[in-house]
Amino acid sequence: EPEVTQTPSHQVTQMGQEVILRCVPISNHLYFYWYRQILGQKVEFLVSFYNNEISEKSEIFDDQFSVERPDGSNFTLKIRSTKLEDSAMYFCASSDLLTGRYEQYFGPGTRLTVT
């Protein structure tokens, strides 16, 4: 069964450094998303991406964040200058317009630790 994959599974970085989190969405999906989950809390929406542009973003997704689809398979989240409060699990998700746009399928996550 096709699934969303994410790399790395765990990233440790120092405050102020840039990080890039990578995702490979399910191959025939057209909508891509990033969410984050601070330890012990609920999953929070960051950004959605469709047709090579951001379609919606939350207040969390400020100028420090950017997303990109550099090729036909990868979808990345970049944090330009990490802060301690960026430490969280980051989940990529994708969905398919034909089978149900709002049935979002999540990857296993990248645990980001900012020290």
Add this chain to the structure above:
Amino acid sequence: GQQLNQSPQSMFIQEGEDVSMNCTSSSIFNTWLWYKQDPGEGPVLLIALYKAGELTSNGRLTAQFGITRKDSFLNISASIPSDVGIYFCAGQEDRDDKIIFGKGTRLHILP
């Protein structure tokens, strides 16, 4: 912003018991989704609901989209040890891409 209230926060049950959890929102949703999350993993989609009043099953799981479009419940029948985890409701409003998650119900099964 939109709020989802999910209850109970946690449940301790005996293996074989039935489980019920629910979610209410302050606004009308077009879609309700139920996910399960195991420790250290991503949420896994269990059931998606698209119409008010819709009742959908997935094995031992049954979920309903409330008539008011502001609530949903999930039932698990005859619980087994692998049902342990955190169950999240999530909803989507009209014209939004994002889904809003509840805070989760943590299910524990006593031996």
